[in-house]
Amino acid sequence: MSTTGQQGRDGESDAGWCLVVPVKLLHLAKSRLSTEASHRSALALAFAADTVAAALRTSSVVEVVVVTDDPTAAALVTELGAAVVSDAPDAGLNPALRHGAAEASSRHPGCAIGALSADLPALKSTELATALQRAGKVGRGVVADAVGTGTTAYLVAAGEFTPLFGADSLRAHIAAGAVAIRADDLPSVRRDVDTPADLTEALGLGVGEYTRRALDRL
Ligand SMILES: Nc1nc2c(ncn2[C@@H]2O[C@H](COP(=O)(O)OP(=O)(O)OP(=O)(O)O)[C@@H](O)[C@H]2O)c(=O)[nH]1
Numbered sequence: 028m029s030t031t032g033q034q035g036r037d038g039e040s041d042a043g044w045c046l047v048v049p050v051k052l053l054h055l056a057k058s059r060l061s062t063e064a065s066h067r068s069a070l071a072l073a074f075a076a077d078t079v080a081a082a083l084r085t086s087s088v089v090e091v092v093v094v095t096d097d098p099t100a101a102a103l104v105t106e107l108g109a110a111v112v113s114d115a116p117d118a119g120l121n122p123a124l125r126h127g128a129a130e131a132s133s134r135h136p137g138c139a140i141g142a143l144s145a146d147l148p149a150l151k152s153t154e155l156a157t158a159l160q161r162a163g164k165v166g167r168g169v170v171a172d173a174v175g176t177g178t179t180a181y182l183v184a185a186g187e188f189t190p191l192f193g194a195d196s197l198r199a200h201i202a203a204g205a206v207a208i209r210a211d212d213l214p215s216v217r218r219d220v221d222t223p224a225d226l227t228e229a230l231g232l233g234v235g236e237y238t239r240r241a242l243d244r245l
């Protein structure tokens with residue numbers, strides 16, 4: 028388990044943020060999105076690429092660590108500038124995130140650590156920067172997903188990195204001491220895409236180039 032710290036006077040981490048993005052094997056991803064398996068994989072890859080690209084453009088982000096065993100996803104996010112670690116625990120989402128966080132902490136001691144869902148195709152770096160800034164002020168912050176029961180970002184500027192993604196994860200994170208940060212003005216950070224209706228909502232916000240091109244091809 029990683030412990031982060033070194034907050035500055037205004038609550039910001041002096042060392043910036045390392046964001047851990049989990050990407051499961053693409054052929055297993057996004058089961059609720061399409062009946063066509065190849066479309067699901069292509070969209071899962073495109074969402075991850077747009078999420079990672081936006082995170083890398085965010086000023087306070089020092090590194091994006093993608094945890095994946097998927098070779099196609101690994102190659103694309105490496106090209107974008109992310110670091111990739113294998114899903115060595117092979118034990119589901121939260122162990123994968125803890126593994127990525129440990130790697131990030133060893134590469135960037137003192138870095139604030141965030142877990143960011145890989146299915147945020149409309150993510151805007153300005154909105155992510157605001158979320159990170161707000162999390163820096165509370166120590167351990169969570170951003171509620173658009174539905175309001177899940178989590179799109181678990182952001183630890185100080186304290187233990189103990190992600191609890193899964194069913195009802197917003198409540199679980201808050202019960203474990205995280206603070207729900209204000210995100211009514213951050214729709215792109217909240218807009219995760221699991222279903223066709225979610226994708227329509229994301230398109231309304233404006234998706235990134237990988238998702239746009241993937242949709243053009245399908
Ligand atoms: N590395 C890694 N990432 C995972 C694992 N499980 C889930 N993820 C990622 O965590 C995020 C949320 O995952 P899920 O909600 O379980 O799966 P999903 O593919 O988004 O959608 P569904 O198939 O509809 O459940 C996505 O970015 C996944 O790629 C895992 O075991 N290892």
Ligand SMILES: C=C(OP(=O)(O)O)C(=O)O
Pocket residue numbers: 144172176177178179191192193194195196197219221
């Ligand atoms: C894993 C989660 O969400 P989803 O299943 O929507 O990706 C979560 O919100 O913790």
